[in-house]
């Protein structure tokens with residue numbers, strides 16, 4: 733699977749007022765690009781534009797992949813709300829995309845993904861019988877069943893406790909290897925662990941942030957990772 737780099741340039745308007753203007757966002761090919769920033773600056777709008785989803789904004793600009801092929805049909809999406817259907821089992825939820833397309837779900841592929849996600853013993857359960865972390869793992873398995881080279885993640889781990897969140901970061905990083913991942917997060921530690929590129933989005937546009945020296949995924953206690961986490965938090969709080 734070849735995963736393209738992505739570039740978004742342009743201006744988005746909410747009514748007559750610009751939400752962001754002169755944006756030049758670039759996501760790395762085959763790695764994680766993280767977007768941090770305060771509420772309401774347009775982070776979700778930006779990745780919804782990449783996904784080709786409706787936004788509340790009018791966008792005047794371009795969304796392009798580095799291989800010049802359309803992104804349509806090459807993007808998978810996962811958000812904070814796991815969006816699992818409560819009346820389906822974990823395995824049925826994982827195969828939902830294929831069922832909706834009428835192509836039939838590949839039972840062996842589902843079993844393999846659920847095994848990697850540590851959910852083999854939960855395949856027959858309904859989402860309500862799972863913990864929050866297990867539900868996110870099921871949502872991750874469903875996202876991966878789509879097997880798309882571009883994966884957009886809108887705060888997927890933010891409702892999880894710190895330990896489960898770190899485990900999910902490890903799991904998602906391993907399972908999404910080789911894909912171009914764009915992650916919207918409020919957690920500077922998450923961006924510092926995962927990012928091959930980190931952007932801070934503010935009212936005045938995008939700023940690219942320095943990275944830790946170690947390659948991702950970085951240990952939570954990696955000194956360079958902790959240093960970048962601190963620097964990101966200081967920038968987000970507007971302190972030097």
Ligand SMILES: Nc1ncnc2c1ncn2[C@@H]1O[C@H](COP(=O)(O)OP(=O)(O)OP(=O)(O)O)[C@@H](O)[C@H]1O
Pocket residue numbers: 746751769770771772773774775776777778787788789
């Ligand atoms: N469907 C919509 N219709 C109208 N306005 C919208 C719509 N969706 C979002 N907005 C507005 O667009 C702006 C940017 O929203 P967006 O969700 O992109 O921000 P965000 O940076 O992702 O915020 P958060 O971190 O809180 O999720 C906000 O002012 C929001 O109220």
